[in-house]
Every structure is written in C-alpha cells, then in structure tokens.
Amino acid sequence: MDNLVVEMKGITKVFGGVAANDRVDFALRERSIHGLLGENGAGKTTLMNVLYGLYRPEEGEIFINGRKAHINSPLEAIGLGIGMVHQHFMLCRPLTVVENVMLGKRSRRGILLDTKETASELSALSEKYHMGVDPYSRVWQLSIGEQQRVEILTQLYMGCDILILDEPTAVLTPQETEEFFRTLRRMRDDGKSIILITHKLEEIISIVDEVTVLRDGKMIGHRVVGGDVSTSDLSRMMVGRDVLFDFPEPDTQPGEVKLSLKGIFAKNDKGVDALSDFSLDIRRGEVVGLAGVDGNGQKELCEVLTGMRRVTSGSIQLDGKDITNREPAFYIGQKISHIPEDRHSTGLAINWSLEKNLIVKRLEDRSLKRGPIISTRKIRENWERARSSYQIKANGGSDRARALSGGNQQKVILARELESEPEVLIANQPTRGLDVGASEYVRSKILQARKKGTAVLVVSADLEEILQVSDRIAVIYDGRLMGILPRGASTMDIGTLMMGGKLEKGGER
Ligand SMILES: Nc1ncnc2c1ncn2[C@@H]1O[C@H](COP(=O)(O)OP(=O)(O)OP(=O)(O)O)[C@@H](O)[C@H]1O
Ligand SMILES: [Mg+2]
Structure with a gap:
C-alpha cells in the first residue's frame, strides 16, 4: 500500500514571471485515487501538465516507481505508463472511436495493428470496466459522458497505470458521475493509480483515498480521506474561509411575463427534433431553473432563445412582441445575454x-x-x-x-x-468548472439580477444549484416540458421527471 508510483518534489513552474507552481510536493500511492483540489488558477492543471511532460519545470524532481524520471514529452510520459485526460476533450469528432484510438497509438506499440484487432481489444477493455463503448460509433454521435469514457479507454489501451483526470465530472450528470465512479473504483481495484481534479467536494469525500490541496501555486495541505474529513474542512483549506451556499428567500415577487415560448419545435445538429412542442413563460424578476439530463434539448433551447438556432415551428415573444428566428445581433440588441454551455469554443x-x-x-x-x-x-x-x-x-x-x-x-x-445588465439572461451551466467560492459568487449575481428585474433561465445538471436559485423548476426530457415544479420541490420529484417519468399528483403545468 505504501508504494509510491509518483513522487514530485519541489516543482516550480513559472509563466511570465508568475509561479503557477511554487515548490510543490505531491505523491501518489499505488492503487489509490488521489484528489487534487484548489481554487481556479491554483495550479492544478499546470502540475499535471508537468507530470505528463507537456511543461518543463524550472525546478524540481519527479520519481516514477521510485526511479528518477526526466519527462520531456507526453510520449515519454506514456512510455512510463502515465495517461492524461484533459479538461477539454481532444477527440477528432468525425472519426470513429477506434480510429481515434489508432491515431494516438504509434506512441506505445509502434507497429500498426489493423482496425478489427484494435476494435476487439477496445471492446474487451470496455467490457472489463463496464464502460459500454462501441468502438465503431462516431465521436460526434456520442454524449459527453460517452466521449469521456472513450478518452479513458484510449489511455487504458495505451497501457497506462497512472491516470490523470482533469475535471472529468464537470460535464457529467449526477447519474453519469455515479457510473463513472464505479469505473474508477474498478480501475483502482485492478491496480491503477488515479489522480482526480475536481471542484466538487462531495465527490472528493465519496471517492478519493487522499487529497492534496493547492492554493496560489503552493501545496498547502494533504489529508487521508476517512470519516473525519468534511467538505467544509476541504473548502476551508482551499479558500481559507467557510463557503456557505445558503441564500435567503428572495423578498420580491416576479412581475409580468417577459419572455414567452409557445409550441417550439427545433432540430439538433443531426437534423432530429431536439425540441417538441415546448412552451414556457419567464417573468421579469423570476429565475426559472431548467432541470434535465444533459442532451435532452437544453442546449438547443438556449440557442433558439439567442438567435443561434432556428425554430421550425412555434413562436417566441419578448414583451408580447414576436421575435422568432431573428439574427443573433438582434437578441443582443434586446439585452438578451447568453452564457453558453460550451465556453471553450463559443464563449x-x-x-x-x-x-x-x-x-x-x-x-x-x-x-x-x-x-x-x-x-x-x-x-x-x-x-x-x-x-x-x-x-x-x-x-x-x-x-x-x-x-x-x-x-x-x-x-x-x-x-x-452578467455585467451588461441584461433584461433576459440565459445561463447554461453557469458554474461548471468554477471553484466553490466563484460558484457562490455567480449564484449570488444571478439572484441579484433577478432582484433588478431580469428574467432568468438557469440550465443546470446540478440539482442543488437549481434548487438554490429557482422560483420555479421546469423539467425537460427528450425535448419536451415534463412539468413545472414550485420552489422547494423535492429532488426525487425532479429526478423522476428528468428520467421521463410522471408524478403521482402531478406538478403545476
Ligand atoms: N500556458 C500558460 N501561459 C501563461 N500562463 C499560464 C499558462 N497556463 C497556466 N497559466 C497560469 O498559471 C496559473 C495556474 O493555472 P492552472 O491552469 O494550472 O490552474 P488550475 O488550478 O488548473 O485552475 P482551474 O480550476 O481554473 O482549471 C494561472 O494563473 C494561469 O493563468
Ligand atoms: Mg485546470
């Protein structure tokens, strides 16, 4: 158990005169899951990029399985059995899973194997860890959760024993996260050692064996996670204060209807109906939370509301005037703000x-x-x-x-x-990838916008977040509105609707 597979000692990495890592020590035990925590910009990704050979540190030493290593490139890292799945996926979308895997393969195996053989090896690995990946499906057809499993599968296929995962659950739904954690536990029990970067403290508590916390580029703490470490201990270590997602009940009532959707139909990128007969009103000074499993039309709905996607039927009204299918610039002119889901490519x-x-x-x-x-x-x-x-x-x-x-x-x-004083705010996963302190701040900004009379739609896979900020909770499933629940609805009821089920008594519709 005490075998250290990775030891990083006194790692310093400087960008433009600022130390992103400042004499950081880090050690990973064999057969363990190790959480790497810290606020946005604390230096987590940088430290892992150093381990993966993407960055050369100014100072420090790295030992892999007790032997000193000079890791000058990802190729060398892979040669040492280190794999990394990045914060932003690096898959080639038009290709199939097996083609993607073969793209990177020259690295470890050298010789070219044929597609069939690779595919059957992938299937075997996928089965072993219960990942359910079909090697012949095309990447663009896969959900985010599936794409992530492909990334991990690729690393396993290349023979990694040490796996670095940079915020893998930021994009997963609670159900996908559960599934994903089962996979990680199987991998650990199978002898792999895993480094997990995440901002979700409950996750850390539920899955990791130990945790290292960075703050401002420095290692400020290390804990073995047992019964006596709580989420508030961790956030105090990270932020230096208690973080409480505890907002007072708002003291203002929503006003008249600002934005109204009537019987909206729209297609997704594959030409299939993503929204079917979707109707919803959002009032001034109201936050409507939209709950749903990712990929059920949320993204398309946000795009429709900001002029980035055309509706094939139905209408959108702003202050009672029709604004269906206008250009994006028109929506900006109407003070409709959009926090897109995919911040990296469209934000x-x-x-x-x-x-x-x-x-x-x-x-x-x-x-x-x-x-x-x-x-x-x-x-x-x-x-x-x-x-x-x-x-x-x-x-x-x-x-x-x-x-x-x-x-x-x-x-x-x-x-x-948020600072453009919008009249309508469409926020798709507003706190994804943010640390606890920043998430708290953003949620308070959303409530502040509500108070100023902004009509807000918050799309989130995080039910806690939805419950904290919403006046009403709309649930979407397969492009349809399943129901609208009042503030304080139970997560069980929301979850039932999210899975396409019906409630006994039914919510307000
Ligand atoms: N390529 C780069 N060029 C210049 N500065 C960089 C570069 N990469 C990182 N930095 C800086 O180093 C610091 C640490 O960044 P890093 O990406 O490691 O943070 P992080 O802990 O992963 O944060 P997050 O939770 O937001 O992903 C940041 O202040 C960032 O601006
Ligand atoms: Mg990062």
Whole structure:
C-alpha cells in the first residue's frame, strides 16, 4: 500500500514571471485515487501538465516507481505508463472511436495493428470496466459522458497505470458521475493509480483515498480521506474561509411575463427534433431553473432563445412582441445575454486579449465611449472592475484568453454576460468548472439580477444549484416540458421527471 508510483518534489513552474507552481510536493500511492483540489488558477492543471511532460519545470524532481524520471514529452510520459485526460476533450469528432484510438497509438506499440484487432481489444477493455463503448460509433454521435469514457479507454489501451483526470465530472450528470465512479473504483481495484481534479467536494469525500490541496501555486495541505474529513474542512483549506451556499428567500415577487415560448419545435445538429412542442413563460424578476439530463434539448433551447438556432415551428415573444428566428445581433440588441454551455469554443475568442473579450458585445455601449470613440481607459477600467469582482487570476487585461486557467476563462464570460445588465439572461451551466467560492459568487449575481428585474433561465445538471436559485423548476426530457415544479420541490420529484417519468399528483403545468 505504501508504494509510491509518483513522487514530485519541489516543482516550480513559472509563466511570465508568475509561479503557477511554487515548490510543490505531491505523491501518489499505488492503487489509490488521489484528489487534487484548489481554487481556479491554483495550479492544478499546470502540475499535471508537468507530470505528463507537456511543461518543463524550472525546478524540481519527479520519481516514477521510485526511479528518477526526466519527462520531456507526453510520449515519454506514456512510455512510463502515465495517461492524461484533459479538461477539454481532444477527440477528432468525425472519426470513429477506434480510429481515434489508432491515431494516438504509434506512441506505445509502434507497429500498426489493423482496425478489427484494435476494435476487439477496445471492446474487451470496455467490457472489463463496464464502460459500454462501441468502438465503431462516431465521436460526434456520442454524449459527453460517452466521449469521456472513450478518452479513458484510449489511455487504458495505451497501457497506462497512472491516470490523470482533469475535471472529468464537470460535464457529467449526477447519474453519469455515479457510473463513472464505479469505473474508477474498478480501475483502482485492478491496480491503477488515479489522480482526480475536481471542484466538487462531495465527490472528493465519496471517492478519493487522499487529497492534496493547492492554493496560489503552493501545496498547502494533504489529508487521508476517512470519516473525519468534511467538505467544509476541504473548502476551508482551499479558500481559507467557510463557503456557505445558503441564500435567503428572495423578498420580491416576479412581475409580468417577459419572455414567452409557445409550441417550439427545433432540430439538433443531426437534423432530429431536439425540441417538441415546448412552451414556457419567464417573468421579469423570476429565475426559472431548467432541470434535465444533459442532451435532452437544453442546449438547443438556449440557442433558439439567442438567435443561434432556428425554430421550425412555434413562436417566441419578448414583451408580447414576436421575435422568432431573428439574427443573433438582434437578441443582443434586446439585452438578451447568453452564457453558453460550451465556453471553450463559443464563449471566448481565445487569441484575443481579456479586455477585448469583455467588451465584444458592447461596441455600441456609450458608457465605454468618449464621444464616438471607444476609450482605452474605459476598457481598462472595465477590465479592472471585472477582475476584482470576479477575482479573475491573470497578469493583466492584455493577456490573451488562452493563458488563463479553465475556471478563470469561465469567469471572463460570466463577467461579460452578467455585467451588461441584461433584461433576459440565459445561463447554461453557469458554474461548471468554477471553484466553490466563484460558484457562490455567480449564484449570488444571478439572484441579484433577478432582484433588478431580469428574467432568468438557469440550465443546470446540478440539482442543488437549481434548487438554490429557482422560483420555479421546469423539467425537460427528450425535448419536451415534463412539468413545472414550485420552489422547494423535492429532488426525487425532479429526478423522476428528468428520467421521463410522471408524478403521482402531478406538478403545476
Ligand atoms: N500556458 C500558460 N501561459 C501563461 N500562463 C499560464 C499558462 N497556463 C497556466 N497559466 C497560469 O498559471 C496559473 C495556474 O493555472 P492552472 O491552469 O494550472 O490552474 P488550475 O488550478 O488548473 O485552475 P482551474 O480550476 O481554473 O482549471 C494561472 O494563473 C494561469 O493563468
Ligand atoms: Mg485546470
């Protein structure tokens, strides 16, 4: 049990003069699941990129199975049995699973095997760990959860014994997470050693054997997780204070209907109906939570509401006026804000500066101008405001968005969408990938927008989040509205509707 498969000693990694890792020590035991925790920008991904040979540290030593290693590339890491699944998937979407696996294969096995043989090996592995992956399905047809299993399967196929998973559950539903954890336990019992990065503290408690916490690039604590470690212990270690997702009941009532959907039908990217006869009203000063298992039409609904997808039938009304199928710019002009689900590809221009990313939708905004010209000083002030209220970790506003940690990229989008004083806010998974402190802040901002009269739709796979912020809870399943439940509904009732079931007495419809 005490066999250390990974030992990192005094790792320092500097970016532009700032230490993302500052003399960090980290050790992974054989046959264990080790949680790596820390706020957005704490240095978790950086440390793992060092282990995976993507970054060369300025200082420090790494030992693999007790032997000193110089890991200069992922190829060398793979050679040492280290595999990594990144925060953003790296699959090639038009290809099949087996083709994707074969793309990376030259690395370990050298020789080219034929597709059939690879596919049958993959099937065997998939069966062994109960992953249910069909090697011949095309990646674009797979759900997020399935794509993730493909990523892990690829690593197993390449022969890794040490598996690094960077926020694997951020994109999974509670049910998928359960399933995923069963897979991880099977892998551990089979002799694998796993490093798990996550912001979800309950998950840490439920699955990991030990945990290491980073703060501001430094290792600040290590615990063996047994009965006596609580989520509040962990968040205190991470943030340095208690984090309480405990919001008071709002003291204002929703106003008149702001946004109204009537009998909406829309197709998904594959040309199949994603929304069927979907009707919903959202009032001013109201938060409607949309609960549902990922992939049941939530993404399409948000796109329809922001002009990014056409409806094939039905209508959308804003303040009683028809706005069906207008262009995206029209919706921006109507002060409809959108926090998209896929922040990496649609939320940010990753090669642009942070300052510029913050104002792209506000080029007509007079508060940023001096006369007809956009003022550089005002842009800078706008950035500084966002930076301090959202605690965005960056060197400066001229940094390109790609230099930020995953969670800090999210914060930039949230600042842009929430600070524009929207009249309607469509927030798809607003706290995905955010640390506990930032999640708390974003939820309080959503409630603040509600108080100011914004009509809000919050889409989330996280029922706790839905229950915390919603006045009413709509449940979507297979593109249909299954029912609307009042504030304080039970998670069991919501869960039943999410799975396509019916309630005994039925909710308000
Ligand atoms: N390629 C890079 N260039 C410049 N700075 C970087 C680069 N990668 C990371 N950083 C900086 O290093 C710090 C640590 O980032 P890292 O991605 O390791 O954080 P993290 O703990 O994984 O956060 P998150 O939870 O948000 O994913 C951040 O301040 C980030 O801006
Ligand atoms: Mg990260």
